[in-house]
Amino acid sequence: MTIAPERPSRAAGGPDARALPAALRRSASARSPRAPLWLVAAAIVAASAAAIPLVYLVVRAAEAGLAAVIETLARPRVLEYAANSLGLAAATTATALVLGTAVAFVLTRVRVLFARTWLLISALPLAVPSYLAGYGWLVVIPGLNGFVPSWLLLTAVTVPYVTLPVAAALRGASGDLEGVARTLGRGPLRAFLVATWPSVRPAAIAGSLLVALYALSDFGLVAMMRFPTLTWGINAAYSASFDRAQAATLALLLVVLALVVVAGERAARRQLPRAAARAVAPRSVGRGMLVSLLPVVAVAPIIGVAVPLLALLSRLLDAATLRAIDVPRLLEAVGSTIGVAVAAALLAVLLAVPIAALAARYRGRLVTVIESVGYLGHALPGIVVGLSLVFFSLAVVPVLYQSLAVLVFAYAVLFMPKAIGTMRAGLGDVPPRLVSVARTLGMSPLQAWWRVTVPLALPSVGIGALLVAIATMKELPATLLLRPTGTQTLATELWNRTVVFEFGAAAPYAALLVLVAAVPAVILSGVRSSAKEEL
Amino acid sequence: MRVTAPLSFAALAATALLLAGCAAPADTDDAMPIVPTADGQFTLYSGRDEELVQPLIDQFTEETGIVVDVRYGNTAELGALLLEEGAATPANVFLSQDAGALGALSQAGLFSTLPDDVTSAIPAGFTSTDGTWVGVTGRARVVVYDGERFTADELPDTIDEYVADEWKGRLAVAPTNASFQSFVTALRVLEGDDVAAEWVSALAANSPQIFEGNSQILTAVDEGAVELGLINHYYWYAAAAEAGAENMRAQIKFLASGDAGAIVNVSGAGILAGSETDADALEFVRYLVSEAAQQYFVDTTFEYPLLPAVAAPEGLPSLESLVNPELDLSDLDDLATTQRLLADAGLI
Numbered sequence: 001m002t003i004a005p006e007r008p009s010r011a012a013g014g015p016d017a018r019a020l021p022a023a024l025r026r027s028a029s030a031r032s033p034r035a036p037l038w039l040v041a042a043a044i045v046a047a048s049a050a051a052i053p054l055v056y057l058v059v060r061a062a063e064a065g066l067a068a069v070i071e072t073l074a075r076p077r078v079l080e081y082a083a084n085s086l087g088l089a090a091a092t093t094a095t096a097l098v099l100g101t102a103v104a105f106v107l108t109r110v111r112v113l114f115a116r117t118w119l120l121i122s123a124l125p126l127a128v129p130s131y132l133a134g135y136g137w138l139v140v141i142p143g144l145n146g147f148v149p150s151w152l153l154l155t156a157v158t159v160p161y162v163t164l165p166v167a168a169a170l171r172g173a174s175g176d177l178e179g180v181a182r183t184l185g186r187g188p189l190r191a192f193l194v195a196t197w198p199s200v201r202p203a204a205i206a207g208s209l210l211v212a213l214y215a216l217s218d219f220g221l222v223a224m225m226r227f228p229t230l231t232w233g234i235n236a237a238y239s240a241s242f243d244r245a246q247a248a249t250l251a252l253l254l255v256v257l258a259l260v261v262v263a264g265e266r267a268a269r270r271q272l273p274r275a276a277a278r279a280v281a282p283r284s285v286g287r288g289m290l291v292s293l294l295p296v297v298a299v300a301p302i303i304g305v306a307v308p309l310l311a312l313l314s315r316l317l318d319a320a321t322l323r324a325i326d327v328p329r330l331l332e333a334v335g336s337t338i339g340v341a342v343a344a345a346l347l348a349v350l351l352a353v354p355i356a357a358l359a360a361r362y363r364g365r366l367v368t369v370i371e372s373v374g375y376l377g378h379a380l381p382g383i384v385v386g387l388s389l390v391f392f393s394l395a396v397v398p399v400l401y402q403s404l405a406v407l408v409f410a411y412a413v414l415f416m417p418k419a420i421g422t423m424r425a426g427l428g429d430v431p432p433r434l435v436s437v438a439r440t441l442g443m444s445p446l447q448a449w450w451r452v453t454v455p456l457a458l459p460s461v462g463i464g465a466l467l468v469a470i471a472t473m474k475e476l477p478a479t480l481l482l483r484p485t486g487t488q489t490l491a492t493e494l495w496n497r498t499v500v501f502e503f504g505a506a507a508p509y510a511a512l513l514v515l516v517a518a519v520p521a522v523i524l525s526g527v528r529s530s531a532k533e534e535l
Numbered sequence: 536m537r538v539t540a541p542l543s544f545a546a547l548a549a550t551a552l553l554l555a556g557c558a559a560p561a562d563t564d565d566a567m568p569i570v571p572t573a574d575g576q577f578t579l580y581s582g583r584d585e586e587l588v589q590p591l592i593d594q595f596t597e598e599t600g601i602v603v604d605v606r607y608g609n610t611a612e613l614g615a616l617l618l619e620e621g622a623a624t625p626a627n628v629f630l631s632q633d634a635g636a637l638g639a640l641s642q643a644g645l646f647s648t649l650p651d652d653v654t655s656a657i658p659a660g661f662t663s664t665d666g667t668w669v670g671v672t673g674r675a676r677v678v679v680y681d682g683e684r685f686t687a688d689e690l691p692d693t694i695d696e697y698v699a700d701e702w703k704g705r706l707a708v709a710p711t712n713a714s715f716q717s718f719v720t721a722l723r724v725l726e727g728d729d730v731a732a733e734w735v736s737a738l739a740a741n742s743p744q745i746f747e748g749n750s751q752i753l754t755a756v757d758e759g760a761v762e763l764g765l766i767n768h769y770y771w772y773a774a775a776a777e778a779g780a781e782n783m784r785a786q787i788k789f790l791a792s793g794d795a796g797a798i799v800n801v802s803g804a805g806i807l808a809g810s811e812t813d814a815d816a817l818e819f820v821r822y823l824v825s826e827a828a829q830q831y832f833v834d835t836t837f838e839y840p841l842l843p844a845v846a847a848p849e850g851l852p853s854l855e856s857l858v859n860p861e862l863d864l865s866d867l868d869d870l871a872t873t874q875r876l877l878a879d880a881g882l883i
Contacts, residue, residue: 075878142758145744223747232747236711236883239611241874242639244618383612390619398623481616485578485606485625496585496607505586 035362042354047370049351050377050413054255056388057248064245072249078233081250085229086257088150088222089215095155096211099300100162101204105192106293108170111282116526118297119167123525125304126160126467127517129474129491131220132510133157135498136308138224139315145226153221156304158211163300164524165203165422165463170196202269202428206421209265210467213378213417216258220476230254231381238383251384258379262372309514316507325508329488333509337473337489337516340404344411344472345465349423352416352464356423361432371420378417382477385414389482407482414478415471419464426460427453466520473517490516573814576602577627580617582610582636583802591831595822601815610636611713618643622809627816630671630804630823635713637803638865641667647811649820656824657841661801664863668805671823672832673839675789675799675857676718679756679771680763682786690763690788694722694796697765698737707744707752707764710882714749714767714800720873722795724862732876739880750774757785767800768851772837792856799839799857 061069072078106112107119125133133153137144177195186194219231230250237247285293352374359371377385393406400406430453438448476491483492490513497506581588585607592603608616610632617624617640624645631637640646646667654666662670678697680690691697697706709715723731744761746752752764753774771787790797804823810816822828829840837848847854863869877883 075883076881077878077883080881138754138758142755143760224751226744226746226751228745232711233883235611235747238615239609240635240711240713240716240883241870242611242614242618242636244615247615383615386612387615387619390616394620394623401623402625477612480608480612485604 035358035364035367039354039358040366043358043370046351046353046355046416047373049409050374050416052392052413053251053380053385053388054373054376056391057252057255057384059391060244060248061252064249068245069249072246073253077228078250078253081228081230081233082253082257084147084227085216085231085254088147088154088227088229089212089257089261091147091151092154092158092215093208093212095151096159096162097204097208099155099296100159100207101166101200103159103163103297103300104167104170104200106297108167109282110290110293111284112290112293112297115282119164120522120525121301122163122297123160123521124518125157125300126470126521126524127474127514128157128305128308129220129476129513130154130157130218131224131476132312132494132514133304133308134221134224136311139311140307147227150222150225150227152303153225154215154218156300157221158214159300159304160521160524161210161214161467162204162207165207165425166200168463169200169203202425205265205269206425209261209375209421210378210418212261212265213258213375216254216261216379217381219381219383230257234381234384244387247384251380254379254381255376258376259372261379262375266368266372305514309511312507312510329493330508330512333488333490333493334512334516336487337491337513340408340411340489341469341472341520343404343408344415345469347408347412348416348419348468349461349465351412352419352423353461355416356420357427359420359424360428371424374420375417377413378415380414382414382475382479383481385410386478386481389413389478402482402484404484404487407479407484410478410482411468411472411475414475415468418467418471419461422460422464422467423457426457426463429460430456463524466524469520470517470524473513572812575600575815576604577810577813577815577819578604578606578625579628579630579819580606580608580613580626581630582608582613582632583630587836588630590835591828594827594831595819599818599822601818603819614639617645617807621645624807626807627810627813628804628806628819630802631668632802633713633717634670634801634803634865635717635870637663637668637805638870640805641665641865645808646805647808649806650817653817653821653824658843660862661799661841662803663805663865668803668865669820669824670801670803670841672802672829672836673799673841673854674714674767674769674802675839675851676714676796677766677768677771677787677789678763678796679753679766679785679787681756681759681761682784683759684762687786687788692791693794694718694790695734697763697796698734698741700741702741702763704742704744705762706738706741707746707755707761708738708882709746709748709752709765710877712748715765716870716873716877717800718765718795718798719877720866720869721798721862723869723873723876725795728872728876731873732879735876735880735882739882743882745882753785757783759784765796769836769838772848789852789857792852797857798862799854801841802838 103122107115107122112118130153133156137149137153178191181191181195182188217231218229219235222229222232223235230253234247234250234254237243237250241247355370355374358367389406389410390401393401397406434452434456435448438452439445443451473489474491476495479489479492480495483489488496490509494506494509494513497509579592585605588607589605592605596602606613606626613629614631614636617626617629620626629637629640629646637646641663648666649669651666654662654669657670661673662668678690680687691699719731719735722734726734744755744764746755746764749766749770752761752766753770755761756764757774766787768787768789771783771785774785775783804820806813806816806820824842826842826845829842829845832838833840833845833848837851839847839851839854841854874883
């Protein structure tokens, strides 16, 4: 199996290439079909970090023996768990894809008042932990349970993973072709599908993958909504059976589902020819049309943010335990939350860079394996990743056990996939010809990389880092397992209080958590996916 | 460079082997620091909540001068953590929310044996049978019901009656929860496996409302979303302390004494192997079963004190009426049988 370059697109290898001077063409074709060894090595190191949970699960499941594994998998309830996990992930991904694309389209192509503000609002659900959204809705409609509420709520909190990258891609995509398609008699939807969809498709699919993995790994919301998925089974194996082998078996089943999802994404993703990008001005539409588009844009923020927070506020007003807020303690939690989030974002990006760079430019079985392994951490519930790092750090670096270093590393393993997807797209968008031109101008490969690739791909790195930071702020189970004794984040403080029904005391922490996580979400809504808009 | 598939798998396999090989030293670590007998501090893993336990620990520190480093988490996660850490654990004492986790750690050989004066303070049936952990508080299984729909008298007194057709689709249970599984184990011990299996399949056939834990059941009943459910009694008191007892829509009913549906689960504590010589850790465990600490639990959490000298919270049936000496709450072989039963019925 060879590592081959991406099938050269027509734009790169076609007539354009022929127009290039001979020297340049040689250099273009010298864009090596082989991945540089150092890049492969770096990507393997990063993938090994992501593989730690997998190795741990195999070790634990193997301890029980094949018979026990089969017995666990043969339980009728386990089949139901798996079907529920898969069904929930599929349904959530489908709705998030459609809704996110629609919202992005409205906000970039239709002239709406305060378009920037709307985009910002549509990013806010990212800041709400799924368990908080579930809790809030249960206050409003106590009997809520089962598949449908789990599906709708998960869609509401994950849809920004699609909205934001698609909006960024749409701002860069050419709308001219769509106009051409319309003049050729295509309806608006057909015209969109034919002319615009291909250019936003990579962004939409990368976002959908994150939605699917989020849905597979979520426990907080499905526990609230009483929808038994595999994560529910894994938790039960730890909490009632104290059976780590059984938990590992179920988690491996989850890994298999995640691999199916990742493979599906690879199949759906295709390198498509990119037309020259030219931003189009938003179109004016009639007032009636605007009013009918409003619910599309507002639905996720209302379901995912407004309703849960208002419900929490109502609980706060009901509570008999209103008490003075311990401000120093609150600030300390804010400080450590921000601290670990920044550190995790940096480390996750660092680990994701080689994997993203490899996946953006090269193909081959090794690349596929490395990239797929990189995504696994995000498909597993936090408790599994947390325990795997307990196992790993005690074995390899016992001095660092229960230190911030291991905690930050765990966040990086869990959330690296959020950076891989966006950065792969960003790096893939850097025209290889520009790098070649830089080389012919006498730059060393490193200089060319620094002067051309880095500036062009930087926005996507920023998006990846922000996504990791937001997820880190909301993370609970791995934090509880790995934090230094005594360290509190906003999420652990919130947990401390909700387990004992102290909603009055919990509310300030919940509000602050959403507020702090909203900051990167807001920044995120403003980042452009790549510099091509200015080209 | 040609990177072949076998090479790529070999690379990953090598990583796997490296990691797997690393697992061994943790178990056979003979470089454990020698624990000084008393250095005025120790580390506690607490599966019970900070809001509940920290005031008691502060009280302990004030009285003894011993500093306690506490790591809070939920019992299941800390149990899994302790199993994962093995001999390398920084913890000296584990305070657990339920007996099942204590049994799992005891079976894995992670606990040391407590001195007799500690274990004998608590009556049999509420503590370990082999002295590896000691019971601290008790919580009774109760029926929680919607007070706007029923009075306590209208509800059956035995657990058997709750799987009758009348309650089809109306009863909330948390079959993956440790306390529900302890109750099923009690049912097996008291009535035999066949009767228990019958009850479980009757429950499964009666479309129960499945929840993840006790507190979610309580919340659902309190909000009128579900009519009744099976929980531990002290959840109700915790919620009532937050919302005010007069504002509680949910009410609780104790079943007939001696009924399996009314058994008492215990929380407890053990000293980790390797820390048996830690005088500070031992002093804390001793403190947990002292009158002062037992009274603290009575006053703040409405749990049953297990020390006979301390009176139960007012309004609760006496502990003796609920006691079940035949039952070893931490017997995991029993637990495995219970789980097989629940799995066969499709409940877990």
